Amino acid sequence: MPEGPEVENVRQELLQLVSKQVEQIRLTPLSQKYPKYQDKQALFTQFNEKVLTEIVRFGKFLVWRFKDINAVILNHLGMTGRWCFFSDIKNLPASAKHVKIIIQMYTPPSAIFDDTRNFGQFRVFESFETVVNYPPIRQLGIDGLTSPFPLEEFLTRLEKKNFENQPVGEVLLNQRLVAGVGNIYKTESLFHAKINPNRIVRTLSDTEREELGLAIGEILQKALLDKGSTLNFQPYELPSGERGNAQSWHKVYNREGKPCLICENPIRRSVQKGRSTFYCSQCQKKS
Numbered sequence: 001m002p003e004g005p006e007v008e009n010v011r012q013e014l015l016q017l018v019s020k021q022v023e024q025i026r027l028t029p030l031s032q033k034y035p036k037y038q039d040k041q042a043l044f045t046q047f048n049e050k051v052l053t054e055i056v057r058f059g060k061f062l063v064w065r066f067k068d069i070n071a072v073i074l075n076h077l078g079m080t081g082r083w084c085f086f087s088d089i090k091n092l093p094a095s096a097k098h099v100k101i102i103i104q105m106y107t108p109p110s111a112i113f114d115d116t117r118n119f120g121q122f123r124v125f126e127s128f129e130t131v132v133n134y135p136p137i138r139q140l141g142i143d144g145l146t147s148p149f150p151l152e153e154f155l156t157r158l159e160k161k162n163f164e165n166q167p168v169g170e171v172l173l174n175q176r177l178v179a180g181v182g183n184i185y186k187t188e189s190l191f192h193a194k195i196n197p198n199r200i201v202r203t204l205s206d207t208e209r210e211e212l213g214l215a216i217g218e219i220l221q222k223a224l225l226d227k228g229s230t231l232n233f234q235p236y237e238l239p240s241g242e243r244g245n246a247q248s249w250h251k252v253y254n255r256e257g258k259p260c261l262i263c264e265n266p267i268r269r270s271v272q273k274g275r276s277t278f279y280c281s282q283c284q285k286k287s
């Protein structure tokens with residue numbers, strides 16, 4: 001799933017659409033197979049002829065704003081959603097087999113939203129204020145891509161009762177703590193900070209908490225610069241077709257059974273809330 005660094009890189013490329021006038025936003029016939037897209041075409045017609053003014057990111061959400069209209073579009077890439085620029089609709093990339101949305105601009109590039117697994121979102125909200133108050137956005141924690149990383153606020157949030165009694169590997173996936181952290185960067189940050197994902201938050205020392213915060217900030221910034229992670233089983237690409245390069249420095253993610261790059265102990269995999277996590281039992285001790 002695209003995490004903060006991937007979504008921010010996608011946003012930065014999508015900014016090529018800003019200041020352009022929309023000819024039409026169209027839901028494809030394929031999108032109509034899925035209930036959440038059905039009968040929504042009329043809602044999108046209001047954006048025809050409007051000029052896109054900005055795309056704002058909240059954690060892993062993107063909000064599209066337009067000139068002379070209060071309504072906005074909330075967009076989430078979900079597991080497999082990706083934007084892809086095109087100049088000729090008859091010439092879409094061969095990999096675009098699940099196109100749900102077509103945003104046709106009067107001048108190129110235009111963009112399609114392709115989503116294989118259908119967990120993506122592209123929804124109209126009546127105003128920017130409404131979307132900011134939408135609970136999944138209103139309740140977001142600190143933005144992990146903030147630079148410098150807001151360490152003090154991270155430490156304060158981590159002390160909240162509902163986090164203290166949970167394994168740190170699960171807590172880090174909660175967007176109310178750090179928005180933009182997903183499974184890959186959580187796993188890498190815990191390795192970097194030498195903390196076992198199964199440790200209960202209340203057992204972490206002050207130093208470990210600080211090291212964890214610093215690791216998250218550092219890992220997310222590094223991933224941002226490297227344009228995110230493109231894995232074999234994860235089709236993340238930028239709208240231009242460029243792929244990420246952060247996977248080149250992953251130390252534990254998806255390396256089950258391979259030797260730890262520090263101590264050569266085989267990397268282990270465990271499952272937390274249905275998600276695989278990877279760690280070195282030697283470098284990341286349970287206590």
Ligand SMILES: [Zn+2]
Nearest residue numbers: 260263280283
């Ligand atoms: Zn190790």
